Amino acid sequence: MKVLACQALSVVAALAAWEAAVRSGALDPTFIPAPSAILRVFGATLTDTLPRLGDTLLKTLLGYALAVGVGVPAGLLLGSRPTAHAVAMPYVVALYGIPKILILPWIALIFGIGLSTAALAAAVFAIFPVVVLIAAGTRDVDPTLVTVAVSMGASRAQVGRKVLFPAVLPSVLTAMRVAVVFAMLGALLAEMLAGNRGMGFQMQRTALAFRAPELFAATAIVSAVSISVVLFLEHLNQRLGRWR
Amino acid sequence: MRVWLWRALVLLAALGLWEAAARMLNPILYVGPSRLPAALVRVLATRDLPPLAGHVWLTLGEIAAAYALAVAGGLWVGFVLGLRKSLGRIYEPLLATLYAVPSVVWYPSLMLFFGLGPSSKIAFGVLLGFFPVTLSVLAGIRQVPATLVAVAVSMGAKPWTLFRKVMLPAMASTMVGGLRSGLALSVVGVLVGELLGARAGLGYVINYAYGLMMTAEYAALVALVAAAVLLLDGAASLVEGRVKRWAG
Numbered sequence: 001m002k003v004l005a006c007q008a009l010s011v012v013a014a015l016a017a018w019e020a021a022v023r024s025g026a027l028d029p030t031f032i033p034a035p036s037a038i039l040r041v042f043g044a045t046l047t048d049t050l051p052r053l054g055d056t057l058l059k060t061l062l063g064y065a066l067a068v069g070v071g072v073p074a075g076l077l078l079g080s081r082p083t084a085h086a087v088a089m090p091y092v093v094a095l096y097g098i099p100k101i102l103i104l105p106w107i108a109l110i111f112g113i114g115l116s117t118a119a120l121a122a123a124v125f126a127i128f129p130v131v132v133l134i135a136a137g138t139r140d141v142d143p144t145l146v147t148v149a150v151s152m153g154a155s156r157a158q159v160g161r162k163v164l165f166p167a168v169l170p171s172v173l174t175a176m177r178v179a180v181v182f183a184m185l186g187a188l189l190a191e192m193l194a195g196n197r198g199m200g201f202q203m204q205r206t207a208l209a210f211r212a213p214e215l216f217a218a219t220a221i222v223s224a225v226s227i228s229v230v231l232f233l234e235h236l237n238q239r240l241g242r243w244r
Numbered sequence: 245m246r247v248w249l250w251r252a253l254v255l256l257a258a259l260g261l262w263e264a265a266a267r268m269l270n271p272i273l274y275v276g277p278s279r280l281p282a283a284l285v286r287v288l289a290t291r292d293l294p295p296l297a298g299h300v301w302l303t304l305g306e307i308a309a310a311y312a313l314a315v316a317g318g319l320w321v322g323f324v325l326g327l328r329k330s331l332g333r334i335y336e337p338l339l340a341t342l343y344a345v346p347s348v349v350w351y352p353s354l355m356l357f358f359g360l361g362p363s364s365k366i367a368f369g370v371l372l373g374f375f376p377v378t379l380s381v382l383a384g385i386r387q388v389p390a391t392l393v394a395v396a397v398s399m400g401a402k403p404w405t406l407f408r409k410v411m412l413p414a415m416a417s418t419m420v421g422g423l424r425s426g427l428a429l430s431v432v433g434v435l436v437g438e439l440l441g442a443r444a445g446l447g448y449v450i451n452y453a454y455g456l457m458m459t460a461e462y463a464a465l466v467a468l469v470a471a472a473v474l475l476l477d478g479a480a481s482l483v484e485g486r487v488k489r490w491a492g
Contacts, residue, residue, distance in 0.1 A: 006334045031357045087250040097477050098470045099432045101439055105454040105462065110273050185346035192348065192440055200348070204440070207352035215352055223345040230344035 033213040038220070045217040049199065053225065056187050056199040059115055063122020064183040068176060070123075071130030075175070076168070078131065079138025089135065096128035101189060108194035118190040118198065125186030126179040133178065137171020173240060177233040184226055275463040283460035284468065287453075294449060303434060303446040306362050310369025311430040318374045318426060322381025336382055343375050347433075351440060365437035365445070373430035380422020384415025416491035424480045431473055 015035045021027045022034035029037065078085045078092070104121055111117040141164060149163045191200025199222055206215040259277050266276030275283070288296065325332040325339075351368055358364035388411050396410045438447020446469060453462040 003333050003337075007338060010334065010338075083247075083250075086247045087254060090251065091254065094474055097428060098473055099435050101432070101436050102450070102466045102469060105439075105451070106273075106459075106466075109454070109459070181344060181346050185348055188346055189348050189436065192351070203349065203352040207356045210356065212353075212356060215356060219349050219353055222349045223342075226346055226349075227341055227344050 029212070030210065031212060033216055037213045038216045041213045042217045042220075045214050046221060049202065049218055049221055052197065052199050052202045053222065055197055056118070056184070056191065057225075059118040059187040059190075059198065060122050060180075060184045062115075062119035063124075063186060064126055064179060066119070066123040067126035067130055067179055067183060071127040071175070071179070072134055072172060075131045075134025076138055079135040079168075085135065085139070092128065092131055092135075096132055100124050100186065101193075104190055104193050108190065113194045113196055117194060118187045118200075121190035122183040122186035125189075126183040129182055130175045130179050133175035134168070134171055137174075138168055140171075141167040169240065170237075173233075173237045177230060177237065180229055180233060181226060184229075188222075272457060272459055275460050279460050280464050280467055283464035287461050287464050287468075294452065296449065299445050299449050302362065302444050303438065306365045306434045306438075306445065307369060307431055310366045310434055311373055311427055313366070313370045314373030314426055314430050315377055315423065317370065318377025318422075319381060321374075322378040323385075325378075326382045326385035332382065339375070339378060343379070347372055348436065351437065355437075355441065360441055360443060362445070365434045365442065368437045369430040369433035372433035373426040376422045376425040376429060378422075380419050380425075381415070383422075384418040385411070387418060388414040413491050417488045420484045420487040424477070424484050427480055428473075428477055431476065435469070 018027075018032075019034050019036060022029050022032065022037075078088055100121075103124070104117075107120055107124070108117045111120060145163050145167065146159055149159050154162065187198070188200035188203075191198040192204045195201040199218070203215060203218050203222075206218060263276040263278055266274040266279075321339075325335055347368075350371055351364075354367045354371070355364045358367050392410050392414070393406065396406050401409070434445075435447050438445040439451055440447075442448040442451075446465070450462060450465050450469070453459075453465060
């Protein structure tokens with residue numbers, strides 16, 4: 001409780017110092033507008049932003065579904081087959097390490113500047129952390145658990161449902177939480193690089209038009225939305241953790 | 245040994261599939277591996293592109309500046325929040341929350357503030373590299389066994405000795421992991437900045453080639469940059485391995 005109060009207090013103090021710095025002329029409002037100026041355009045930006053943000057979130061969701069749908073089975077496969085893991089994992093890690101932004105122009109060239117490019121970009125950004133995290137989580141499952149269950153006469157289906165599923169679930173949930181941020185990053189980046197709609201495009205255009213208050217308001221809105229999504233998934237994670 | 249054979253086979257199969265697919269599809273959009281060497285030569289000979297060397301040095305300089313600032317800031321914030329537990333309890337959750345925001349949302353504001361020159365790329369590289377360094381220092385400090393610190397202090401260890409002999413070995417392997425991810429993210433930050441709008445640098449050359457539909461040159465440049473990034477990360481992982489051995 002005291003921590004929460006201190007956090008709130010520091011945020012308020014930082015905003016007040018920021019406001020004072022702009023009013024006293026230490027910061028140029030052309031580049032860094034005062035919080036009060038951002039607040040004034042907040043309502044208008046919000047109504048302007050929400051449909052665009054919905055557009056971006058739809059792309060994020062499509063890419064995310066693709067990344068999870070392909071990445072979770074791939075991660076489970078690589079995690080449960082040692083040979084496949086030894087052969088393929090270096091490539092997965094290398095692809096994970098290469099900045100994905102490099103191939104975004106190519107994706108845009110093939111798929112145009114619409115929905116599919118951004119959704120695919122979201123999937124490309126999100127799939128590698130999913131595969132790596134789930135493969136690691138699957139490898140960490142204690143093999144004695146399976147041996148014990150089998151020796152006690154558990155069927156394959158029972159081993160899967162009662163032993164493997166609960167053991168792998170935490171890493172799946174962690175991967176799904178991490179992947180959301182990556183998917184959103186990919187969608188926004190694709191819109192900034194090659195888009196004519198969506199939040200990323202809108203923010204880039206606002207910046208180039210030097211409309212700083214609107215830009216800061218939009219940044220705050222996108223941040224708030226992504227933080228709430230992550231907090232929601234974390235909450236879900238804890239609930240499921242208790243069930244386990 | 246057999247694993248290496250399989251890995252080579254997978255790589256060859258992937259390249260072969262890509263080549264076969266590229267030959268059947270539109271050659272402007274799909275560049276097969278067999279066309280990369282010639283394109284690479286054209287890129288290096290700079291027949292149609294801006295001379296590469298200057299852009300490479302600019303990008304390397306931006307990365308070096310961004311990483312140096314990210315490490316300095318990350319170590320400082322990490323140690324301040326980690327050593328003063330009351331501050332850490334308040335501000336670490338705030339930092340972790342900011343980490344949940346897709347980083348690219350900050351880029352337009354940085355571009356507005358710093359302009360299209362190198363400083364906005366450096367700023368974005370700093371921002372991306374800063375978080376893993378800070379969070380790894382915080383995690384590392386939590387790993388230092390309190391009893392060891394208490395024993396060392398009771399035996400009269402000076403603060404510097406305490407840091408050097410007790411804390412550093414306990415936190416080194418976590419910290420060096422964070423320094424490695426910080427480097428990777430600083431590189432990403434600079435490249436993203438250059439691709440989203442720049443007048444110079446490797447990202448600018450890539451955009452230039454792509455914008456003129458010189459897709460073979462674009463693909464060669466991407467392969468070149470990807471190889472450089474992997475080499476850099478490989479070198480970082482060697483350093484990480486050495487530090488981890490030292491720390492035990």
